[in-house]
Amino acid sequence: MEIEQSQKDLATKTELLQREKKIAEERNLMYSIIVVISLILIFLFWNNRQKQKAKRKIEEAFAKLKETQAQLIQSEKMASLGELTAGIAHEIQNPLNFVNNFSEVNKELLTEMKEELEKGNLEDVKAIADDVISNEEKINHHGKRADAIVKGMLQHSRASSAEKEPTDINKLADEYLRLAYHGLRAKDKAFNAELVTDFDESISKIDVIPQDIGRVILNLITNAFYATNERKKTSEDSAFKPTVSIATKMMDNHLGTGGERKGNAVQISVKDNGNGIPKDIVDKIFQPFFTTKPTGSGTGLGLSLSYDIIKTHGGEIAVESTASKGTTFTIILPINQEI
Known part of the structure; x- marks a missing residue:
């Protein structure tokens, strides 16, 4: 009996030991799980902090990039405004000369009118008065012309309002063509070029952001003048004459590049007879900072900004170019297209 009792006690102790061992193993497993979960949580927390730091750095870098981009865009705007300065001065001088001349004439006419009044020659007074009125109308016209040039200059230099307004595309194109030409002539007296315009008079005012479209047209025209001038410098053909043309055309329900109908649009073409663009770089010309001009002669942003604006x-x-024959840039602006 004692042996049996001892065996039972041993079996009980063994069972208790096994239970304690199992409990210990379960406890160790639970501790291990807790440790692993804790490590995972710590890792996730650390990873989240790193992501937040990385996000903040990306946001800061993006903000700096946007700021730098804005500065570069403003730099490009001021550079193009510099190109226009001489042309603007020339264009303002013309109406001012008219205003001054007609003012001098009116002064003489009014003096003459006083003399005729004293003599009682009312018919002569009326005739002189008619001349004065006519001259005043001319003064008013040229004054408004000078005012429009100044407003256009300010509009070109200021930041875009991103608001469309009815705009006469023909007038806008003609204005920038003459301003760019006189600006280049003021810097280089030897430069001369034939200006050709072909404006579709059926085009009514269309809704665009005028200062932005003006910048695009100006950029294409100044590039065209540069190309023709470079060819003139290197050409052995004494009969070569630099020619830059700009044309507009109304397009009814035109076809898109994929052959789909795109609705009504206005086409603007700027063509030159310069050296042309080599085939291997045609696809790169709309990339930011890409330029074929010598260092210091261009920012390489003009065509990139033009692409974004359009x-x-x-x-x-789009662009088409043939070596030694010239380049044609074509813009298509949809009518009544919301930005």
Whole structure:
């Protein structure tokens, strides 16, 4: 009996030991799980902190990039305004000369009118008065012309309002063509070029952001003048004459690049007879900072900004170029297209 009792006690102790061992193993497993979960939580917390830091750095870098981009865009705007300065001065001088001349004439006419009044020659007084009125109308016209040039200059230099307004595309194109030409002539007296315009008079005012489209047209025209001037410098053909043309055309329900109908649009073409663009770089010309001009002669942003502006208007811009024959840039602006 004692042996049996001892065996039972041993079996009980063994069972208790096994239970304690199992409990210990379960406890160790639980501790291990807690440790692993804790490590995972710590890792996730650390990873989240790193992501937040990385996000903040990306946001800061993006903000700096946007700031730098804005500065570069403003730099490009001021550079193009510099190109216009001499042309603007020339264009303002013309109406001011008219205003001054007609003012001098009116002064003489009014003096003459006083003399005729004293003599009682009312018919002569009326005739002189008619001349004065006519001259005043001319003064008013040229004054408004000078005012429009100054407003256009300010509009070109200020930041875009991103608001469309009815704009006469023909007038805008003609204005920038003459301003760019006189600006280049003021810097280089030897430069001369034939200006050709072909404006579709059926085009009514269309809704665009005028200062932005003006910048695009100006950029294409100044590039065209540069190309023709470079060819003139290197050409052995004494009969070569630099020629830059700008044309507009109304397009009814035109076809898109994929052959789909795109609705009504206005086409603007700027063509030159310069050296042309080599085939291997044609696809790169709309990339930011890409330029074929010598260092210091261009920012490489003009065509890139032009591309962005036209795309923002829902339009298209394309280029065709042939070596030694010239280049044609074509813009298509949809009518009644919301930005």
